[in-house]
Amino acid sequence: MRSLGIAVLAMAVLVFAWSPVAAQDASPAWSSADVSKLKQWVAAAPQDALPHIPTTELDRALAGGDAEKISAEARKIALRLAKMHLKGRASSAERQGWNIRDTDDEDSLGRMLDGALSGGALDTFFAMQRPAHADYSALRAAYGREADEQRRGVIARNMERWRWLPRSLGDDYVLVNAARFEAYLWRGGVQAGTWRVIVGKTSTPTPVFDTRIEGVILNPWWEIPASIVRESVGALVRRNPSLARSRGYVWSGGRYRQRPGPNNALGQMKLVMPNPFSVFMHDTPNKTLFEEDVRAFSHGCIRTGEALDYAATLLEGVRTREEVERIVASAETTRIDLAKPLPLYVAYFTAVDDGKGGIAILDDIYGRDRRIKALADGRASKAQFAAFGCDTKTGAQVW
Template sequence: MPCPCESDFRSMPGAHASGWSADQVRQLREFVASAPEDGLPVLDTSELDAGLRDGPGPARDATADTLALALARLHLLGMSTAKQKASWQIADTDEQTDVREMLHRSLAEDTLARFFIEMRPAHPDYAALRAAYATETDRTRKAVIARNMERWRWMPRSLGENYVLVNAAFFEARLAMAGRPERTWRVIVGKASTPTPVFAAQITGITLNPWWNIPASIVREKGGRFAASQGYVKSNGQWRQKPGPGNALGQMKLVMPNPYSVYVHDTPSRQLFAKETRAFSHGCVRIADALGFATALLEGSKTRSEIAATVRSAKTVTFDLASAMPIYLAYFTAAPDADGTIAFQPDIYRRDSKVGIAATRDRDCKG
């Protein structure tokens, strides 16, 4: 029984074979054999081997095309099923990549090696995980690394020139801006019972002295009891909290529209940032040094002193970013630290076991 990744390409409309030389077929076989270096399964090459024996022709070309596209798809999109990826709601724009056209061009230019390298995730974290996977001897840690390599295959190859990456498992937010060293902030994320969802959004602005529109789930949890002395008001059936020292959003909130009502914001409970495990929220992400983070996002348009002055004014003000910036709320339980060494974090949301890895997929592929 063929792997689904192979049969997917056999059934795709408009498929046509390229002209494969014997040397390119042998290269393909080597790439298939080296798939475990990326934590991927070895695909069945029996038909390809038969094609090598039988010599060139349309049948061998079609077999090589099918196998190459299946392998490329594993590198580009991963091996996990839709069910295994259900909680990962970051749209993978790589699904729109015309892999077949890229393959045919690489065959014409005899650049097959570059083609497969370009199918791998481009982020430096993936390269670090891949290098660690090659030398890791502990089976448990090796499996964790493989699962996080797989998660990178679910991410877009390009996250953007400037972006924010929140890793809930590591309780940190990373700001990447072109031409500057990456900066990191501590964050507080959702409790195990109210986990921070995995999704992507666009940051369009920063609101200082924000109002808090209280989610219905929290209203139910509190039984609809909120003290006016703490700034709570009810307007048009919606409970809200006025800006102020005790406001749950603190002094800053990112404007990042999303269907989850999950935001990155400040907090009045800053003592919690000293904790090693920082899973305390209802799902939102609380960020340390929120005004410093806001200053970094507004670099070139607002200074730290201007932002602080706006906060002191107690007025609710939104500053737009010069251009929208993508933010990714993700979940990686293994990632490189500052010196490139792979660090591991507990799987606080118990998501690792749901990520497909090669050993599981091998069993599936044998039917």
Template sequence: MHRSTAPILRQTAAFIALLLAQAAIAQPQSAVAASPAASPSASPAAIVAGNPADRLAALDVAALGPAARTAAAASLEQWRKLDPPPPGRWLLVNIPAFEISLYDGAVRTATWRAIVGKAKTPTPTFSGIAAGVILNPWWDVPASIAAESVRRIVARNPKRAAREGYVKQGDRYRQKPGPANELGEMKLDFANAYSVGIHDTPSRTLFEKASRAFSHGCIRVDDPFGFAAALLGPPVSRDSLKTVAEHNRDTQRLAFAEPMPVIVGYFTAEVADDGALRLFGDVYRRNPAASSAAAGGDCRS
């Protein structure tokens, strides 16, 4: 670390700690259980035992119709291709459900609405590890998006580029933190081979739509500060994180006490906490037979 930057970093860390402590005192009941848009599943005291994979494996498929059986079988096969759910706290992104859920072992403790990749730019399925959250992130514009629009904006419309925060650094394009940033005000510190991010978005109205496949492949989460607070845990709250982000627009990293596993999967069927079978639309047309169940009104998409 360069000597001249050390005092600044220490001051920033102290500032964050002070704001978090003040917010925790002012708001002892931190809202970290579930977002206002949580799924209609049962309470965290799950009625049905087992993690999502085990629940599907134990399902009595004989009582299901053909389309529901196909969806359940396809989803169970997807689970077999991924790392098994871990025993501690972990995140599950279910692409067809447009949801992100926080689990503690087999118990789902919160769920948020999500936006996933379009059919032409699908979100991949994989497992990874998140190390923390980043407030006011920079956006490193992917080469494909730079070629599609950003490069032209920077070259031909410098006023618009400045207004939207786009800059060229060497041979890459970046977007400064701010209200127009495509990552919003928060993203997970989540390095992975696919460069898939889990982050906020300035396009909040899209969360009101039932089918939410709008991105270039990354995952956008509703209620970003509530989401981050749930992952960080007490004394952090939604409001304390929002205060930190708004009082200091510099990029800030807050590490988790322990790294958090993340599973991004494609499951058109799941057994909910109350034992009901939930079916979801086949947004990427990977299992057309299962999609007929959604068309029949048996699923939530």
């Protein structure tokens, strides 16, 4: 019943937020109960590994009894806090290399806030800005009970990463966690499959980005990247043409390719997933590497374990597994489009739900955690607060 109530209130907030009347009317006044609720959320911000926002000006307005200034200051604080919940608090330098598009519209926060005030739904307004994914909830719960400061820092960094994603990833999508060497398929809001993956070496890391899976190519040709041509293939073709041919390498029209076959670096399938990094999910002939715990061996692409099972699962409703197997056996290069393009997020999380009610801390193979400042909470020392760019008395982040 509680979740139903939240859903109803959320709908009311959204309806008000986008109504023409709401857009034209002045912002509602803040009652003492509204201000009290706001202060509760400000005080609770560290529970989400977010800094405390000073309320000095609001307190002065309250002491002076200036209703107009009270509403103005409360609104300013509420929008700042909501934006931190929705978008995070990291600088652009801390976000460097994070190429997943955030589609959440922060410009609508003001209208949503007005709707929440009018409907008595401030709690719902703020709760709606948190990442909706269950993994964020698990991290948040773990952050609250974790005593080890180093682990708390890692958990905080990963909570921040979740805020860089769209608040809701939708009901159907694929999420690759490069730090965990796994890919997850979600359908209808439920996790429907997990596959091991191999990601880029530390010298050629897999980038963080989002795209859409449009289809599957069975028995693919490999268009060999220039970097790999320079590294090995080009010299092999020039110096030992017969060996190069036996491995399927072909040079024609000014480009190097590899024919479909048992030696093809892409294996028996490759996803159609346009992106500016030329990074793809694909099969591999080297299956033994999937038994390794740390699977960082590629030039950046995402080699997928049980690749034909993965492809057949994506193609459910379009082709049966038997049809997929027959096409593979034919050795004919065949593209099959998904019934509907599927969002794909290639992300990087070093603190994850361990499936046992706890949190696993993973190796930061690409050294990306150190880019994100440890977020201040109530237990940090003055020296730590200063190092984080925070006010040493209030803990507030200095922007």
